[in-house]
Amino acid sequence: METSFTKTSLSNGMLVFLKEIHSAPIISSWVWYRVGSRNENPGITGISHWVEHMQFKGTPQYPASVLDKAISRDGGYWNAFTYLDWTTYFETMPAEKIDLALRLEADRMVNSEFDPQEVESERTVIISERQGNENEPLFRLGEELQATAFRVHSYHHEIIGDMVDLQSMQRDDLYRHYRSLYIPNNAVLAVAGDFETQEMLYRIRGLFEPIPAGANTENHIRPEPAQAGERRITLEGPGETTYLEFAHHAPSASEADFLPLTVLDSLLTGPSNLNMFGSGLSNKTSRLYRALVEGELAVSVHGGLQATIDPYLYSITIIVRPDRQPEEVLTAVEEEIRRLQDSPPPADELARAVKQARALFAYGSESITNQSFWMGFSEMFASYDWFTSYLDNLAKVTPEEVQRAAQTYLRPQNRVVGVYLPVGNGEVS
Amino acid sequence: MIRHSPQLHQSLPGADDITRVQLNNGIVVLARSNFNSLSVTISGFLQVGGLSDPEDKLGLADFTASCLMRGTRRRNFQQIYDALESAGASLGINGGTHTTGFGGKSLAEDLDLLLTLLSEILLEPTFPSEYVERLRTQLLTGLAIRAQDTGDMASLTFDQLVYANHPYRHPEDGYPETITAISGDDLVDFHRRNYGPAGMVVVVVGAVDAPRAVERVEAYLGSWIIPEQPSSPSLPPVTPLQETVLRKTTIAGKSQSDIIMGAAGPARNSPDYFAAALGNSVLGQFGLGGRIGDAVREKAGLAYYAHSSLAGGFGPGPWSASAGVDPRNVDRAIDLIRQEIARFTTEKVLVDELSDSQANFIGRLPLSLESNEGVAGALLNLERFNLGLDFYRHYPDLVQAVTVDEVLQTAQRYLHVDRLGVAVAGP
Numbered sequence: 052m053e054t055s056f057t058k059t060s061l062s063n064g065m066l067v068f069l070k071e072i073h074s075a076p077i078i079s080s081w082v083w084y085r086v087g088s089r090n091e092n093p094g095i096t097g098i099s100h101w102v103e104h105m106q107f108k109g110t111p112q113y114p115a116s117v118l119d120k121a122i123s124r125d126g127g128y129w130n131a132f133t134y135l136d137w138t139t140y141f142e143t144m145p146a147e148k149i150d151l152a153l154r155l156e157a158d159r160m161v162n163s164e165f166d167p168q169e170v171e172s173e174r175t176v177i178i179s180e181r182q183g184n185e186n187e188p189l190f191r192l193g194e195e196l197q198a199t200a201f202r203v204h205s206y207h208h209e210i211i212g213d214m215v216d217l218q219s220m221q222r223d224d225l226y227r228h229y230r231s232l233y234i235p236n237n238a239v240l241a242v243a244g245d246f247e248t249q250e251m252l253y254r255i256r257g258l259f260e261p262i263p264a265g266a267n268t269e270n271h272i273r274p275e276p277a278q279a280g281e282r283r284i285t286l287e288g289p290g291e292t293t294y295l296e297f298a299h300h301a302p303s304a305s306e307a308d309f310l311p312l313t314v315l316d317s318l319l320t321g322p323s324n325l326n327m328f329g330s331g332l333s334n335k336t337s338r339l340y341r342a343l344v345e346g347e348l349a350v351s352v353h354g355g356l357q358a359t360i361d362p363y364l365y366s367i368t369i370i371v372r373p374d375r376q377p378e379e380v381l382t383a384v385e386e387e388i389r390r391l392q393d394s395p396p397p398a399d400e401l402a403r404a405v406k407q408a409r410a411l412f413a414y415g416s417e418s419i420t421n422q423s424f425w426m427g428f429s430e431m432f433a434s435y436d437w438f439t440s441y442l443d444n445l446a447k448v449t450p451e452e453v454q455r456a457a458q459t460y461l462r463p464q465n466r467v468v469g470v471y472l473p474v475g476n477g478e479v480s
Numbered sequence: 481m482i483r484h485s486p487q488l489h490q491s492l493p494g495a496d497d498i499t500r501v502q503l504n505n506g507i508v509v510l511a512r513s514n515f516n517s518l519s520v521t522i523s524g525f526l527q528v529g530g531l532s533d534p535e536d537k538l539g540l541a542d543f544t545a546s547c548l549m550r551g552t553r554r555r556n557f558q559q560i561y562d563a564l565e566s567a568g569a570s571l572g573i574n575g576g577t578h579t580t581g582f583g584g585k586s587l588a589e590d591l592d593l594l595l596t597l598l599s600e601i602l603l604e605p606t607f608p609s610e611y612v613e614r615l616r617t618q619l620l621t622g623l624a625i626r627a628q629d630t631g632d633m634a635s636l637t638f639d640q641l642v643y644a645n646h647p648y649r650h651p652e653d654g655y656p657e658t659i660t661a662i663s664g665d666d667l668v669d670f671h672r673r674n675y676g677p678a679g680m681v682v683v684v685v686g687a688v689d690a691p692r693a694v695e696r697v698e699a700y701l702g703s704w705i706i707p708e709q710p711s712s713p714s715l716p717p718v719t720p721l722q723e724t725v726l727r728k729t730t731i732a733g734k735s736q737s738d739i740i741m742g743a744a745g746p747a748r749n750s751p752d753y754f755a756a757a758l759g760n761s762v763l764g765q766f767g768l769g770g771r772i773g774d775a776v777r778e779k780a781g782l783a784y785y786a787h788s789s790l791a792g793g794f795g796p797g798p799w800s801a802s803a804g805v806d807p808r809n810v811d812r813a814i815d816l817i818r819q820e821i822a823r824f825t826t827e828k829v830l831v832d833e834l835s836d837s838q839a840n841f842i843g844r845l846p847l848s849l850e851s852n853e854g855v856a857g858a859l860l861n862l863e864r865f866n867l868g869l870d871f872y873r874h875y876p877d878l879v880q881a882v883t884v885d886e887v888l889q890t891a892q893r894y895l896h897v898d899r900l901g902v903a904v905a906g907p
Contacts, residue, residue: 074516075491077847107768115778119767124836126843143850145843172781175806180784182736183804186630289733291624321565329851330585332570335561345558347614350621372617373624403566410568410587413518417851 056426057248058435061256063264064236068426068435069251070243072419078149078244079423081141082156083431086232087134088210089360090270095224097212100133101177102229106140107131108169110162113155115169121151133210136360137431143420146245150254156240157258160233170222178218181211188294189368192286192471196298199282199467200364204275234265239430243423272361275300281463287474293371294471295349295380299460301365304358304432310445311452312365312460313356317404318396318453319387320354320367326415327424332407339367342387348372348380358432365460377470391457395450405446412442491846493858495869499690501698505677505705509697510859511690514852520591520686520693521852522598523860525579527679530652531713532670537662539654542575543619544670548601549573550611555600557611563593571597577652578712578794579864585853588687591696599700605671612664623656631804633729633905634738641725641901642744642798646718676706681863685856715795718744726814726902737807737906741817742800745894748792748865755890756790756799758882761837762829763820763891764788764801771824772801775816782809782816794864799894807906814902822897828884842876 056070087099109115122129127144129152140159142152184190194209201207211217240259242251278300302308316323321334334340334353343349350370357363371380415421429438459465499511533540549571550557564571569586571594584594626632636651643649653659682701684693720743746752764772769787776786783803791797801821805813848854849872862871 075846075850077850116774120836123767124839124843126840126845126847128844128847143847145846148843172778175781176777176784179736179782179804179806182806183784185735188628289731290628292621292628322568329853330570332565332568333561333572334565336558336565341558344614347617350618370621370625373621374617407565407568410519413587414585417517417519419850 054439056435057252059252061235061260063260063262065259066239066430067252067255068239068241069248070422070426071246071248072243072422073245075419076146076245077143077419078146078242078246079141079143079420080149080152080156080240080242081139081423081427082160083137083139083239083241083427084233085136085237085431086138087136088208088212089135089205089272090232091205091208091212094216095220095228096208096216097177097210098216098220098225098228099138100210100212101173101217101220102225103131103133103138104173104177105165105170105225105229106159106163108166108173109164110158111164112158112162118155122155125151127152135206135210135357135363139427141420141424149242149244149246153254153258157262160235160238160259161262163229165222165226165229167222170225174217177211178214181214181217184211188288188290188292188471191288192294192296192469195284195286196296196366196467196469197364199284199469200278200298200300201275203273204361205272206275206361206363231265231268235259235262236264236267239427241423241426243426244419275362278465282467284467284469286469286471288471290473291373292473293377295369295371295377296469297367297384297466298364298469299366299466301356301363301460303360303362304437308456308459309358311448311456313445314401314404314448315391315453315456316354316356316365317407318391318400320352322404322407322411323354323356324411325358326411326421327428328418328421329414331411338387338390339384342383343369343380346383348375348383360432381468388457388461391454392461395454398450401448401450401453405442408445409442492849492872493855494873498859498869499694500869501694503677503698503702505702507677507680507682507697507701508863509682509684509694510863511684511688511693512855512859513688513690514685514855515687517687517852518587519585519852520588520594520684520688521583521585521856522594522682522684523581523583523853523856524680524682525581525860525864526602526675527712528580528674529576529578530650531577531647531715532674533650533654536658537654537666538650538658539619539652540662540666540670541580541674542652542654543615543659543662544667545573545575545580546615546619547607547612547667548605550615551606551608552600553604553606556608560597560601563597567593569593573601575652577648583856591684591688591693595696595700602675602701603704607664607667607671609664612667616659619653619659620656623653623659626653628731630731630734630736630738630905633731634740634903637727637729637903637905638740638742638798638800638901641727641903642721642742643718646716648718648795648797674710676709677701677704678706678709679712681860683856683859683863685852685859718796720744721899721901724898724900724902726904729903729905730907731905732907734907736804737810737904738802738804739810739813739817739902739904740800740802741814741900741902742788742798743895743900744796745790745799746792746890747795747797752890752893753792754878755882755886756894757792758834758837758841758879759824759829759887759891760788760790760799761840762833762887763824766833766837766840771820772803772817775820776803776813780812780816782806782813786813786817810904810906818897818900821895821900825888825891825895825897828888831884834882834884834887838879838882841879845872845875
């Protein structure tokens with residue numbers, strides 16, 4: 052993988068990462084803003100995601116219809132994502148066309164219109180998006196788990212927001228959120244691909260440096276107090292299938308315990324694929340797959356650890372076999388966790404987890420889009436150094452650290468257990 | 481203003497950098513080196529699929545494919561996956577309607593591991609009964625989840641409407657009663673009768689010399705001979721609908737309804753394909769869902785997703801529009817989509833609309849070839865549809881050659897606003 056890159060700050064505080072990769076005539080550009088559902092209070096939940104939608108509705112220079120066609124006509128693909136801590140916009144284009152993406156991003160950093168009619172039209176689109184999510188049992192279960200795990204911290208709601216807020220938020224709420232957080236000193240621009248660095252930097256300065264820095268709004272984030280006992284929730288809904296999910300409070304990405312927990316996740320449920328694009332690996336030799344699926348208690352098991360600014364959740368999601376009860380599965384999961392708490396895992400199991408992570412990194416580095424993604428993404432919760440030293444640091448994790456992570460984070464007192472129970476026999480007619 | 485390497489044309493795969501060899505047993509191997517990566521990707525298919533399923537055992541081809549990695553004469557299930565996962569590699573095999581596809585990825589030094597496992601699962605599967613039953617439970621649970629998925633159920637219903645007397649009406653994964661009816665012997669028998677090297681294609685792309693890749697495939701699969709391998713079943717013609725037929729599937733407790741409406745479209749090899757694909761882009765793809773996205777999502781604000789798609793596979797796959805809407809807005813969304821299909825089949829698309837989509841098709845091609853998987857998929861399509869090794873080099877000319885008249889004539893051959901299948905699934 053190409054390792055050299057350029058990191059610099061513009062005079063308005065915007066951070067810029069550039070990485071030349073000349074393997075294909077492609078450039079991928081990503082603008083990241085440090086704003087996500089973490090920055091939302093009750094009443095405006097879902098506002099960051101809605102602002103992201105409005106960023107596709109046009110500026111005086113690039114009206115909605117022009118914007119979209121301009122990128123597509125050049126064969127580019129573009130999209131945007133809103134997450135807990137961040138919102139990002141990317142374009143991957145034929146190299147000679149990237150200027151359009153840079154102009155567009157500089158423009159919509161300040162000039163989006165938020166036309167009231169467009170806001171109303173998008174309200175129903177987003178409500179429809181939420182309704183689509185609500186059709187999925189695992190969305191509904193996840194939403195309940197998050198709300199139960201976070202009583203105080205703003206990680207307590209889903210990124211799409213609560214329905215009541217989607218119905219009541221107004222254009223001025225959205226515009227205020229946009230103007231206060233879409234400022235260059237709250238943004239990171241990452242560009243990777245087939246360009247010459249000095250030339251690219253000159254162009255970026257020309258487009259982005261005239262945008263004045265904004266007042267850095269102080270985010271009042273309320274830390275979640277330690278959980279003092281296991282919390283359990285039951286959710287009922289249509290279908291024939293029982294889902295079980297464990298959510299354990301986990302360390303933030305920059306804490307020392309994050310990597311031991313990453314290895315622990317790999318041992319328990321298989322390696323998580325941190326790349327934005329591309330498929331991961333199977334998990335059929337993981338401890339929980341063997342215990343639950345091979346043990347004929349569950350149909351599938353998956354784990355998920357997120358890299359976040361503040362402590363979030365490590366989740367284990369299980370589809371229960373129709374002939375089994377969730378309590379039986381819970382007992383088996385606890386037994387596997389206890390094994391890890393009682394004795395450190397063998398060193399060769401750790402070595403395997405590291406090899407799997409190396410392979411996933413190698414696969415991810417094949418895509419220019421993914422390489423560009425990582426420069427900005429890692430800055431959102433830690434720094435690009437976090438990414439470049441990730442594999443070396445992962446290899447340093449000891450069996451004892453993994454054991455301690457199991458003892459610390461996988462205690463029942465630190466988790467929420469959620470069950471989705473099917474009712475009504477899933478009437479289909 | 482930003483300099484770039486002027487090698488767009490050279491970066492596209494062509495006869496000068498694809499190695500294509502047919503082995504003595506019929507397997508076609510395609511290989512292309514990419515030493516910018518550290519990995520290798522394999523991809524391919526066998527000429528066996530759900531078309532060979534008996535009516536009372538639908539899903540047999542898919543069930544058989546899923547069993548192959550559950551045990552072979554040399555390794556049990558855990559040994560197969562231990563070998564793969566210890567190397568950070570992956571391998572999977574899935575039954576489709578016409579073919580059974582496989583795909584794998586590993587670091588370059590583990591290509592032999594992928595190929596030896598592929599060879600074992602294809603030639604020496606043991607169908608251990610313990611795993612067959614475990615898999616059956618997993619498949620049945622998958623079908624129970626499918627029955628609750630509004631998108632899946634709309635799709636299933638759509639196929640039943642549009643392909644009423646055609647094999648495409650059947651889902652590849654069968655139904656609960658047909659999966660329950662399949663015995664362990666059925667699986668062994670299906671594999672023995674239908675699997676073989678004739679018509680099989682293997683693609684290798686990545687950090688390996690192409691001739692060496694061919695030589696390794698031959699080493700592992702070259703001696704596989706099945707003298708009485710049957711040829712693929714032929715496909716009957718689709719009987720077009722004579723009027724618009726709407727069918728709704730009610731799934732209690734859901735928040736959103738999914739809509740799929742359309743008809744049978746051209747096969748990938750049909751001379752109509754390019755005009756249909758470009759027309760479909762105008763109708764429901766370009767930008768955020770073409771004209772349909774503009775009408776249903778952007779203007780009316782009815783749906784998070786609204787677009788059209790053209791399957792264009794071996795046979796007359798669907799040409800359809802889809803949207804997910806509030807249950808109260810189903811009729812309005814269907815009406816808006818009908819209006820767009822009516823306009824699309826009575827008026828020529830604008831020259832500008834067509835040229836936008838043509839530019840998009842040409843511009844996005846190198847982007848789709850960014851990864852080894854992308855290139856492997858592209859090479860597989862060359863062989864699957866007999867397109868010729870220089871197809872991607874000629875692709876811009878083929879795209880540019882389509883006219884607005886051809887788009888209209890093609891649309892009129894396949895889509896009729898008063899003869900659509902309309903499937904809705906929701907509360």
